[in-house]
Amino acid sequence: MKSYEELKQWRKQYIHSVSWDHQKLNSFHDELMKKTVQIALEKVEGEWGHPPTHFAFFVMGSAGREEQSVWSDQDHGIVYDHSTKECQEYFLKLGEEITDGLALVGYERCEGNVMASNPFWCKSLSEWKTQINIWFDKADWESLRYFSTFFDSRALYGDDNLVDKIKVYAMKKLDEQPFLYKRMYENVGFIKKGIGIFGQLLPEQKGEDAGCINLKQTIFFPFVNSLRLLALMEKITSSPTLERFQQLPEHFHSLKTYQADFMKLLNYRLYFQKEATNYKKVHLLNIKALSTNERKELKKMMKKGYKLFAITKDIIEKRCSR
Known part of the structure; x- marks a missing residue:
């Protein structure tokens, strides 16, 4: 295939x-996005020549964690090796073409x-390290x-070592400032409540999402x-949540048991949302469409997540x- 169309x-x-199938779906997304990047790169090379230095195009969000559903939005960036004006202009142009594609x-x-079309998410390796410090x-x-x-x-195209170098640098900096772990927990500490005090599901009450639970937030x-x-904390550079579960050290054995619950959640979302017509709808689940047993299963998964977070x-x- 040689065109975006x-x-x-x-x-x-x-x-x-x-x-x-969660794994097959995310493999398909990867292949589709890689082919898009290849076409974009060929277009830029036709006008600007070959890339002036090594680079990596990386995806973030659900794509980075290999947790995409049928629909997904764009979250991505670029890191390149040499910090020159020529490189900056080239890779911003590539980022714009990839975004459009x-x-x-x-x-x-x-x-x-x-x-990657935004200069904030398209930087050289040294600039990314400076950004971590900031x-x-x-x-x-x-x-x-x-x-x-x-x-x-997660690097999708190019030199994946460049992305890992930034992560390793960040983890070393965190070791120097361990209080930041607590700050990061506080940063994500608010969880949208999905279960009421009487054990009932709490869907949205107003607007176009009324009657729905937001799976992503809750x-x-x-x-x-x-x-x-x-x-x-454990110096794991992998981004997919399932891989992070697998790579936890043995002293976190009890936490590894939650991996099965997360896998069940991924399949649960696909089962109910595979017919969604846009990105927003893949996160919404109308509780009226659920049987009594399905509601029980949903609440069980919620409680597991809350316990893991605690x-x-x-x-x-x-x-x-310490």
Whole structure:
């Protein structure tokens, strides 16, 4: 396939055949995005020549964690080796072409502009290290949110060592300032309540989402945020939540048991949301569509996530008190 339109048609024809299997679906997304990047690079090379230095195009968010559903928006960036004006101009141009290409193929643009077309997310290796220092020095809500977003990154095309170098640098800096672990926990400490005091599900009450539970906010975030924090403390550079579970050291054996619950949650979302018509709807679940047993299962997964998050808090507080 040599055009974005061909990739768009391929997506339409094929995606529903893998929409029932989490691993196959995310492998398909990876392949689709890689082919988009290849076409974008060929277009830029035709005008600007070959890349002036080594680089990596990386994805973040659900793509970085390999947790995409049928629909996904764009969250990505670029890191390149040499810090020159020539490199900056080249890779910003590439970032713009990739962003436009992904939009044409079927990936909505990020509302927060977390894309490689934005100079903030397209930097040299040395500039990325400087950015890590800035985020940690400020340590406010926005800075730590940006860092958490970056730490879920995964190189999709190019030199993946460049992304790992930034992560390793960040983890060394965290060792020098362990109080930041607690700040990061506090940064994600608010969890949208999904269960009431009488054990009832708490859907949205107003607006177009009335009657729906937001799976991302009420169930996914406790698992995802917990494993990101644990990965940082244990020097795990992998971004997929499932891989982070697998790479936890043996003294976290009891936490590894939550991996099965998270896998069940991923499949649960696919089962109910595979017919969603846009990115926003893949996170919404109308509780009226659930049977009594399905509601019980949903509440069970919520409680598991809340418990994991509470355990993570205790681990962080002990680490920070040393």
